[in-house]
Amino acid sequence: MAGRGGLLMLENFIGGKFLPCSSYLDSYDPSTGEVYCHVPDSGEEEVEAAVEAARAAFPGWSSRSPQERSQVLQRLADLLEQSLEELAQAECKDQGKTITLARTMDIPRAVQNFRFFASSILHHTSECTQMDHLGCLHYTVRAPVGIAALISPWNLPLYLLTWKIAPAIAAGNTVIAKPSELTSVTAWMMCRLLEKAGVPPGVVNVVFGTGPRVGEALVSHPDVPLISFTGSQPTAERITQLSAPHCKKLSLELGGKNPAIIFEDANLDECIPTTVRSSFANQGEICLCTSRIFVQRSIYSEFLKRFVEATRMWKVGIPSDPSADMGALISQAHLEKVRSYIKKARLEGARILCGEGVDTLNLPPRNQAGYFMLPTVITDVKDESCCMKEEIFGPVTCVVPFDSEEEVIQRANSVKYGLAATVWSGSVGRVHRVAKKLQSGLVWTNCWLIRELNLPFGGMKSSGVGREGARDSYEFFTEVKTITVKH
Ligand SMILES: NC(=O)c1ccc[n+]([C@@H]2O[C@H](COP(=O)([O-])OP(=O)(O)OC[C@H]3O[C@@H](n4cnc5c(N)ncnc54)[C@H](O)[C@@H]3O)[C@@H](O)[C@H]2O)c1
Numbered sequence: 001m002a003g004r005g006g007l008l009m010l011e012n013f014i015g016g017k018f019l020p021c022s023s024y025l026d027s028y029d030p031s032t033g034e035v036y037c038h039v040p041d042s043g044e045e046e047v048e049a050a051v052e053a054a055r056a057a058f059p060g061w062s063s064r065s066p067q068e069r070s071q072v073l074q075r076l077a078d079l080l081e082q083s084l085e086e087l088a089q090a091e092c093k094d095q096g097k098t099i100t101l102a103r104t105m106d107i108p109r110a111v112q113n114f115r116f117f118a119s120s121i122l123h124h125t126s127e128c129t130q131m132d133h134l135g136c137l138h139y140t141v142r143a144p145v146g147i148a149a150l151i152s153p154w155n156l157p158l159y160l161l162t163w164k165i166a167p168a169i170a171a172g173n174t175v176i177a178k179p180s181e182l183t184s185v186t187a188w189m190m191c192r193l194l195e196k197a198g199v200p201p202g203v204v205n206v207v208f209g210t211g212p213r214v215g216e217a218l219v220s221h222p223d224v225p226l227i228s229f230t231g232s233q234p235t236a237e238r239i240t241q242l243s244a245p246h247c248k249k250l251s252l253e254l255g256g257k258n259p260a261i262i263f264e265d266a267n268l269d270e271c272i273p274t275t276v277r278s279s280f281a282n283q284g285e286i287c288l289c290t291s292r293i294f295v296q297r298s299i300y301s302e303f304l305k306r307f308v309e310a311t312r313m314w315k316v317g318i319p320s321d322p323s324a325d326m327g328a329l330i331s332q333a334h335l336e337k338v339r340s341y342i343k344k345a346r347l348e349g350a351r352i353l354c355g356e357g358v359d360t361l362n363l364p365p366r367n368q369a370g371y372f373m374l375p376t377v378i379t380d381v382k383d384e385s386c387c388m389k390e391e392i393f394g395p396v397t398c399v400v401p402f403d404s405e406e407e408v409i410q411r412a413n414s415v416k417y418g419l420a421a422t423v424w425s426g427s428v429g430r431v432h433r434v435a436k437k438l439q440s441g442l443v444w445t446n447c448w449l450i451r452e453l454n455l456p457f458g459g460m461k462s463s464g465v466g467r468e469g470a471r472d473s474y475e476f477f478t479e480v481k482t483i484t485v486k487h
């Protein structure tokens with residue numbers, strides 16, 4: 001929809017209707033630094049309307065059979081798939097990611113999220129146990145919780161939002177989704193498909209705006225009993241405080257400081273290109289990206305040389321260029337934050353082997369004010385450095401040597417986060433042993449980011465609370481009750 005100055009103007013989606021808002025935020029195209037869209041700056045009033053709509057829709061939606069809900073999800077998946085190219089173009093413009101990634105990962109995964117939960121909701125069973133000596137049978141039943149608040153970040157906008165919407169509505173809840181104010185467009189586009197898919201009004205409501213205004217109004221609302229949040233650890237702390245008085249159900253998917261551990265018997269021909277990808281895919285703006293690379297000393301020099309060469313081949317380009325490997329970062333503020341880590345590393349005496357401050361970016365004139373930076377490799381950095389401890393969430397990775405298995409496990413575990421790790425070795429025994437000892441919710445060995453949606457996804461320590469996946473999301477989005485029958 002065209003709005004002020006011919007720019008795209010989004011509207012909230014509440015009770016099956018697009019509704020204008022009294023104030024709007026500017027949204028920037030990361031590849032040019034120009035405002036290209038206006039996003040509703042919603043607050044308490046819009047949350048109240050969304051809660052009302054979600055409450056009204058709950059009895060009808062929750063009493064449909066899983067099969068009926070599944071069919072609606074399947075139709076929505078088909079409609080998203082039919083709009084794949086349009087959605088990919090929009091995600092690429094709004095987020096700064098490459099069109100190739102949007103086409104091959106973000107939007108296909110959003111489609112898959114609906115297909116996957118449309119299927120998995122049909123296959124859950126409940127528990128039953130006997131106590132024959134007391135003449136009792138016990139069993140469990142599950143019911144949707146009610147109105148779910150779903151809050152998502154800017155890095156994988158539609159991918160992560162649909163990873164919450166799909167299991168929530170499949171289980172019979174109604175939802176109020178709040179995408180990141182920085183990347184709202186594809187969520188709004190999805191709303192245009194809901195009616196055609198057969199999603200009744202009020203089942204999926206989307207309110208746009210900032211965390212402090214609309215996000216806080218949503219998480220502190222007394223009639224919203226569960227919150228599924230993906231984002232940063234400081235925001236999770238705030239949400240936990242606000243929701244605590246109401247004892248809400250919380251799922252928190254947070255940041256990481258993910259290690260890659262590369263042993264001397266690793267297949268470097270596979271390890272190097274995959275570790276370049278795991279460090280720099282989506283501009284390093286994936287919570288699962290590698291940012292600490294530990295390499296066994298005997299292969300350290302060879303690895304470093306080949307890794308830097310491969311990183312220099314990783315092409316930074318305008319997001320719409322299908323040959324680009326990396327696009328623009330999300331915002332000027334984020335670009336400055338990421339660059340500040342490289343400055344700190346230099347001050348601490350670390351060496352920057354390629355990227356920021358070493359090599360030169362080559363961009364068309366129109367994109368000079370975009371939020372681009374080169375993939376950057378840091379070495380000679382201490383484990384205590386902020387570059388090795390804090391989540392940078394950008395195209396920056398540190399490479400350091402290690403000597404023994406025991407030492408590297410201890411160093412890999414020495415950060416507050418525990419989301420994802422990769423282990424590279426030709427020894428089957430070693431990969432099992434090391435994977436078991438890592439404090440990490442996910443461990444990929446000799447690969448990265450191969451997802452099995454059935455199994456638990458999530459982090460330990462400051463990387464989060466709870467897990468998402470077929471069974472885990474079903475359990476989170478339902479309340480269980482144990483019933484005892486004496487016969
Ligand atoms: N573990 C995972 O699955 C996962 C996935 C993607 C991103 N992340 C993490 O997300 C972070 C980057 O995303 P971000 O910068 O958008 O995170 P963020 O915490 O700033 O924002 C996430 C969402 O929370 C909202 N929000 C902000 N303040 C709020 C408040 N006070 N109350 C309610 N909502 C509020 C934002 O508007 C946004 O929609 C990184 O730390 C990254 O690791 C984690």
Ligand SMILES: N/C(=C\C=C\C=O)C(=O)O
Binds near residue numbers: 155
């Ligand atoms: N939640 C998932 C990925 C999160 C990525 C973070 O940036 C997933 O693959 O299900």
